[in-house]
Amino acid sequence: QYRINDLIIPESIGGFGQSLDTRFAESVDVLTGALPARYGDRTAGIVSIHTKSGALGKGGRVGVMGGSHNTRKAFGELSGSQGRFSYYMTGSVLRNDLGIEKPTPAASVLHDRSIQRDGFVYLSDMVSDTAKLSLIAGASHDDFQIPNNPNQSQSYTYSGVANYPSSRLNENQREITRYAIVALQQSLAGGIDYQLASFTRESKVTFSPDPVGDLIYTGVAASIDRASLASGLQADASYRVDARHTLRAGLFYSHDHAVSDSSSLVFPTVGGVQSSSTPFGIVDNSSKIAQLEGVYIQDEWKPVSGLTVNLGLRQDWVNAYVSGKQLSPRASVVYQLTPATTLSTTAVAAIEKLH
Numbered sequence: 001q002y003r004i005n006d007l008i009i010p011e012s013i014g015g016f017g018q019s020l021d022t023r024f025a026e027s028v029d030v031l032t033g034a035l036p037a038r039y040g041d042r043t044a045g046i047v048s049i050h051t052k053s054g055a056l057g058k059g060g061r062v063g064v065m066g067g068s069h070n071t072r073k074a075f076g077e078l079s080g081s082q083g084r085f086s087y088y089m090t091g092s093v094l095r096n097d098l099g100i101e102k103p104t105p106a107a108s109v110l111h112d113r114s115i116q117r118d119g120f121v122y123l124s125d126m127v128s129d130t131a132k133l134s135l136i137a138g139a140s141h142d143d144f145q146i147p148n149n150p151n152q153s154q155s156y157t158y159s160g161v162a163n164y165p166s167s168r169l170n171e172n173q174r175e176i177t178r179y180a181i182v183a184l185q186q187s188l189a190g191g192i193d194y195q196l197a198s199f200t201r202e203s204k205v206t207f208s209p210d211p212v213g214d215l216i217y218t219g220v221a222a223s224i225d226r227a228s229l230a231s232g233l234q235a236d237a238s239y240r241v242d243a244r245h246t247l248r249a250g251l252f253y254s255h256d257h258a259v260s261d262s263s264s265l266v267f268p269t270v271g272g273v274q275s276s277s278t279p280f281g282i283v284d285n286s287s288k289i290a291q292l293e294g295v296y297i298q299d300e301w302k303p304v305s306g307l308t309v310n311l312g313l314r315q316d317w318v319n320a321y322v323s324g325k326q327l328s329p330r331a332s333v334v335y336q337l338t339p340a341t342t343l344s345t346t347a348v349a350a351i352e353k354l355h
Contacts, residue, residue, distance in 0.1 A: 001042040004049050004136055004181070005122075006195070010230040010254060011042070012177045012203035015148060016100055017116055017142035019177035019203075023075065024090050024120045024138075026052045033344070037296040037312025037330045038236065038248055051122050051136070054079050054086025069098035084126035091119035105151045110167050112147035116140070131186040139178040146171035154216050156267055159277040161212060169213040176204040191240030200231040215279055222264040230256040232292075246300040248312075256290040256320075290320035298330075306336040323352035 002009045002020065012019050022028070031039070031046040039046055058080035065073045075092035099114020117140065124134040150167035158164070183197035207224040212223035232254030239247045265279040298312025314328040327350070334344045 001039070001045070002047045002049065005051060005134075005183075006048070006236075007136065007181050007183055007197050007199065008234055008252065009179055009181075010199065010201040010232070010256065012179075012201065012227050013175075013205045015142070015175040015205050016144050016173065017140060017175050019138070019140040019179075020049070021090070021092065021118045021120065021140075022093070023077070024051050024088070024122070025049050035049055035330075036300075036310045036332060037298040037328070039323070040252065040294040040296065040314055040316050040328075041292060051088065051120075052077075052079065053088050053122060053124065054081040061202060069096050071098075085124070087120070087121070087123050089121040091117075095118050097342070099144045100147055102147050110148040110150060110299055111145045111169065111171075114142065114144045116142045128186075130188065131184065133169055134183050134185070135180070136183070137178075137180040140176070142175045144173045144175070147172060152217060156216055156219050156274055157277045158212060158216050158279075161216065164213055164216050166217060166353065167212070169210045169217075171210050171214070172208045172243040174204075174206045174208075176202075178202045192237065194237040195235070197234045198232075199234065200229075203228045203230075215267065219274075220264055220266050221279075225261040227258070227259045228256055230254055241294075243304050248300065249297045250295070251299040252292070252294045254292045256292075258290065259287045260286075261285045288320065291318070297298040308334045308336075310334075322354050324352065326353075327351040 001011075004265045009020075009127055017285075027050045029048045031048060032044075034280070035043050035046065039262040059271060060076065060078035062076040063074070065071075065075075071094070073092060073094040075090070077088075077090040079088040080086070094116040095114070097113050098109060098114055101117075102109035102112060113151055118138070120138040122134070122136050124132055127133050132170075143166050146169075148169050150165065152166035154164070179199070181197055181199040183195055185195040187193050205224075205226045207222070208230040209221040209223060211221045232252070234250070234252050234352070236250035238247070241247060262284045264282045266282060267279050268276040294314065294316040296312060301309040301311070303309065310330070310332045312330045314330065315325065317325045329349045331347045332344065
């Protein structure tokens with residue numbers, strides 16, 4: 001699970017590129033183990049990113065770099081502030097001839113060019129002395145050629161095609177991810193803090209086959225489109241009861257519409273053996289709505305200096321390919337033995353029901 005400034009970024013469709021660039025990160029923490037109750041859904045690890053901001057000062061930088069495999073990259077950053085408003089934005093374009101790991105040990109590889117573009121913007125405005133309104137938005141647009149493995153033997157025959165070397169294949173993949181978060185964070189009198197956030201994320205992956213070569217070498221040429229549009233809400237609040245106790249509570253909701261469309265050309269077979277060199281088409285389109293919901297409450301207790309005890313309870317619901325719910329009591333104890341040494345122990349239980 002990825003979080004930017006403590007706000008959840010819905011997971012995108014996996015591919016060869018990355019939708020989050022490290023350039024905009026001021027700090028990155030990876031949280032593992034049995035996590036406190038405020039962390040739900042994907043808890044194998046939490047990647048918590050805190051971004052640069054306009055507090056860096058007014059100005060910017062641009063740069064270019066190059067390297068082996070015809071690598072060329074141009075990037076830039078811009079930041080600043082005016083009164084209570086601050087901004088930070090960055091973007092880059094990368095081109096190279098080794099976008100995906102090559103399938104052969106040769107120094108050079110055929111058909112492996114990539115163009116990877118990304119952008120990020122963080123805007124914030126102190127709308128009052130205690131409240132901040134912020135916008136986080138980013139996008140990535142990547143194009144990859146699928147590398148070829150030359151000198152392969154043809155497995156099938158295609159009507160009218162006598163010879164089609166595997167070095168000529170032209171498969172490509174396009175990956176697009178866009179996301180945006182609008183958040184309000186405020187500190188109230190009496191030790192109460194809260195944040196409300198609305199988010200949306202669009203993710204697309206399109207694979208374009210070589211309509212002749214894929215049939216000759218694999219027996220199927222499939223055009224595949226995967227798309228996902230997720231949106232939702234996140235709310236968190238904390239209350240400092242006293243110097244030792246902080247109560248936390250929150251909720252999360254997401255609605256994800258996933259679409260999977262594929263159009264494939266295949267050869268007729270009889271008993272698993274090709275019976276005709278003229279392909280025919282198969283269309284397989286589907287879609288699914290997925291919903292995630294979660295609520296939690298926890299008590300952060302510091303009985304003595306250096307010792308932190310977290311007791312919490314979390315309830316999650318999922319409605320997608322399966323429907324279910326899970327109640328998760330959680331407890332953890334962390335002791336800061338020295339500035340460089342931390343001792344911890346955790347306990348987690350789960351009461352789960354799926355159908």
